[in-house]
Amino acid sequence: MRVRILVSLKDSVLDPQGQTVKNALHTLGYASIKDVRQGKVFELELEGISEKEAGKIIPEISDKVLANPIIEKFSWQILEKG
């Protein structure tokens, strides 16, 4: 099974990295870009577990290892079953 987990800062948390990217893009003349938020993406290859088990494990590891739940949120989707 192939799973994608997106981790990004909560909307209420400032994102200096995203701001820097936005400023760089403005300097290059891309004025249509009003906001940039940067986050992390993880693609996991899972073996030998059911979709139901994955639905238990993924939020668990996202909370424990991949994201900092104080300032970050995560979402996930299955890219490839089986």
Added chain:
Amino acid sequence: MRVRILVSLKDSVLDPQGQTVKNALHTLGYASIKDVRQGKVFELELEGISEKEAGKIIPEISDKVLANPIIEKFSWQILEKG
């Protein structure tokens, strides 16, 4: 318009960050995780441009600013039109 851009290392490029995450998860007992690849995600808010213009701008800024085309690949999707 809201656009999501995913930037990740090309499959042929080693991903030590992903390996470290994988090892950490194994140490915690998640043996079903066979592989982890880590990348970046950017969410951009665009204003005053058409979808066609976005289709020109997004690959341009991905290549120039967001990704290093030597070792990274990117994909993008429109999350919210208008």
